[in-house]
Amino acid sequence: MAKGTIDWNGELRELVASSETSADRKAAEAFAKAIGPYLDDPTLLRTLLGKIQATIPSDAVGVVVGQRTFASIDEVTSRLSGEVDVITLEP
């Protein structure tokens, strides 16, 4: 199941189209809207979903998230060394 050998977009379109109930269709359309932008380049998806990690990415991240309130995202980034990428998600 190698990356790039599966037509994820096409498969998803078929799954949305074949929804059997209105509830399934609503879920399928919402899912397709969320995942769609990633399917042209699935490498943008890292692992999908997410599980609780044993550790947080670094002690510095622990300090930052413990403080919680910042003037800007630059202030967050400046507190961290280069070992983590900081990605803000659109509200």
Place this chain on the structure above:
Amino acid sequence: MAFSIGDDELDAELTLFGLRFEPNAVHAVAGPDGWFTTKLSSSEGPLVSDFVTHEASFTYRTYGIHIGQDDRLTFMGAGAGPIVGHFVDCRAGSPTQHQRLSVSYAPSLARRLVVPMGVAHTFDGLGGIVTRDEPVWYADEGNVDWNINNDLVSVLRDVEPADFPLVRPNRYRLSDQLHQFQSRLSQSLLETPTSYSARFLLTIGGEDRYVMFQPRSWTDDAETVARLLDLPAVPGLEVHRSRYAITGPSSWTLVPSTGSCVADVLVLPGRSAPTADRFLHRRTRKWYTFLDQEGCPVRIDLTDRRPGSPTYGCRHTVETTADPRVAYAIDPGVAYAITAERDVLVRCEHEVYVATDEPRADLPPFGADLLVLADDGAPPTDPPLPTLRCPDDVVRTMARVEQVLAGPTPTEPVRSVRGAAPAPVELVR
């Protein structure tokens, strides 16, 4: 203070709305000596099973809140003590909003813990435990709390319940087909193991914003896994790296290996010497992954019984060690016996074959094609093997049929399971 759930309590509602234990479909297997003794089947629902292993020193530093995923967790194996689960209800408007609960319980194949999306959860005492998760996924539109690339919102463990974020769980449950699609996509992404990012709710410039922290590097275990995979080539046996994400320094989240995404859990009893018997599936390619007892020596004896194979009749032995990062696929027609010194939890995945000249209206249950070759000698005949690989949906249908055949889910603990369905065994001498 945590309250305790007894070992016999398989069906129990907890005080946070929707948080509960449910009984699993687990059965004793009346197989021959050297075969698996217990089978944990898939639960009703989407039939996707992920597994999370936990190294001996495993400790969570955060709570996690799923926005689009109900967790259904079966805690398996033997840890150092009881597991303690800690929960905070973060669902905006829930009747138990921001209430905290701690529960102590023993691992058991016989029950699963359902953690509804929106309930923050973390656990102590997971060292040495393997959890099976059978997630149920939901999607939504316009939900600012949901991010499909990282469904989990993390919260540090020292935060007071009143300061946990309040979230809106997703509303629309995905069809089973979309569960399979999403799980297969996960498999594809995890061709190379990576670690999950962590997503926290921060206040930036006076506004609440989710911020994701993504490590640029993670434990590189490629060399270790390469050593595990470096086994002599044996006809009819393939050795694959499992698809997994890195959950801790030596802890992994395994996603399915096969397109059906269906997996059972089998208990292989420890034994000091190999059995003389060999086991053979005529129409099933079995994928086995040793989930726990990492480092325990494992011996796989194989005899090629595929008619027409250039190595027909040849015997091989593979000496390896239990490690969840490696999966072993045994072809139909190859007789085998697996020996481990200790009891091992084994993930079992299936690919099913039919013969091109045998259109059949029935679906034989898993295990119906098992032959026991008592003396490892040649049987009277080795008929041709089915060669047409069934679509993954057939395996999913077989899993559903198995749920029906097994009858009502047993409500007693494993030791007194009701409605046990021994695997059909045909003895060939």
